[in-house]
Amino acid sequence: xxxxxxxxxxxxxxxxxxxxxxxxxxxxxxxxxxxxxxxxxxxxxxxxxxxxxxxxxxxxxxxxxxxxxxxxxxxxxxxxxxxxxxxxxxxxxxxxxxxxxxxxxxxxxxxxxxxxxxxxxxxxxxxxxxxxxxxxxxxxxxxxxxxxxxxxxxxxxxxxxxxxxxxxxxxxxxxxxxxxxxxxxxxxxxxxxxxxxxxxxxxxxxxxxxxxxxxxxxxxxxxxxxxxxxxxxxxxxxxxxxxxxx
Numbered sequence: 001x002x003x004x005x006x007x008x009x010x011x012x013x014x015x016x017x018x019x020x021x022x023x024x025x026x027x028x029x030x031x032x033x034x035x036x037x038x039x040x041x042x043x044x045x046x047x048x049x050x051x052x053x054x055x056x057x058x059x060x061x062x063x064x065x066x067x068x069x070x071x072x073x074x075x076x077x078x079x080x081x082x083x084x085x086x087x088x089x090x091x092x093x094x095x096x097x098x099x100x101x102x103x104x105x106x107x108x109x110x111x112x113x114x115x116x117x118x119x120x121x122x123x124x125x126x127x128x129x130x131x132x133x134x135x136x137x138x139x140x141x142x143x144x145x146x147x148x149x150x151x152x153x154x155x156x157x158x159x160x161x162x163x164x165x166x167x168x169x170x171x172x173x174x175x176x177x178x179x180x181x182x183x184x185x186x187x188x189x190x191x192x193x194x195x196x197x198x199x200x201x202x203x204x205x206x207x208x209x210x211x212x213x214x215x216x217x218x219x220x221x222x223x224x225x226x227x228x229x230x231x232x233x234x235x236x237x238x239x240x241x242x243x244x245x246x
Contacts, residue, residue, distance in 0.1 A: 022066065022107075023114040026058045030118055034058075043183050048213055051124045056136075056208035057181030059115045060201055063108035063140050064175060067148040069168050070104050071155030074241070079161075087242065094238040097152055101234065104148035105141035112137050116212075126212045136211045142226040143204035149233025156240025181205050200229045 030051065037043060038050045045053040077083040086096055112133065119126050127133065151168065158164050176182075178195040179202040185193055196202045203225040210217030 022062065022111065023118070025065070026062045026111060026115050027118050029058045029061070030055065030115070030122065030124075035122075043187065045184065048215065049124065051119070051122065052126060052213050053184075053209070053215075054182065055115055055119050055124060055126060056212050057179075057205050059111050059136070059140060059208055059212075060143060060179075060204045061176055061181055062111040062115070063105075063144040063204075064147050064201060065172060066108050066111075067101075067104040067144040068151050068172050068175075069165070070100060070148040071151035071153075071164050071168070072161050074100065074152055074155050075159070075161040075164060078159075092238075093241055094234055097149060097234050097237040097241060100152060101145035101148045101230070101237075102141070105144040108140050108144035109137040112140055127214070132211045136208055139204060139207045139211065139223070139226065142223075142230050143200065146200055146226065146229040146233045149230070149237040152237035153233070153240050156237065156243045159243060175199060175201055179205060200225060 034051045034054045037054075041050075043050055043053075074083060077086070087093070116126055116133065151164075154167055155164055158167065178192060179199050180196055181201065185196055185202075188196060203222040206217045207219070207222040207226070209215045210219075210222070
């Protein structure tokens with residue numbers, strides 16, 4: 001797994017501008033959407049400002065957008081003949097999937113620092129505790145790992161990058177809006193609360209808010225769901241990935 005992850009991370013080192021371009025979307029969400037809704041005061045977030053409430057949700061959203069299209073890379077590897085060579089190595093398929101998922105998490109962890117910097121420049125009060133920031137990065141790693149595995153599983157099912165791109169675009173926004181990233185669960189209609197309750201992104205946002213702004217959260221439930229989702233994601237992607245090389 002470590003070797004596969006290292007290869008993916010080295011790709012990032014060859015294009016460091018990606019880290020900057022990835023921050024454009026979170027910045028726009030905070031600067032435009034966040035400030036607009038803060039002034040409108042239509043979403044009750046209690047004693048926490050809406051921008052502070054929104055920032056962890058935008059971190060989770062950014063990680064989702066990075067990882068949900070990770071399956072396209074594996075289809076490119078299949079088309080280039082790389083995947084077939086990897087499949088005949090002694091390493092297991094789960095090692096390949098875990099390496100890809102870990103690399104997606106590492107790419108996503110940079111969003112934590114980026115959003116913290118943007119929030120600081122905007123005067124939004126988030127934690128400066130390094131241990132909490134590291135824990136938030138670990139949470140993002142788990143969440144991004146699961147969504148990367150979901151993307152790899154979809155790649156094994158559809159086996160076509162154009163269809164995979166369409167499916168990724170179709171499920172990304174529902175996953176985002178059917179979570180508590182933008183608004184508290186209490187303001188949702190009942191049917192949306194049910195969707196939020198089975199959406200791993202909601203548990204990722206809960207954990208990030210607890211760590212970064214100190215809102216109440218249940219580590220056993222939130223982290224437990226993320227760990228279980230990541231394990232199931234690796235198992236599912238490992239089982240489906242071999243369909244790509246048939």
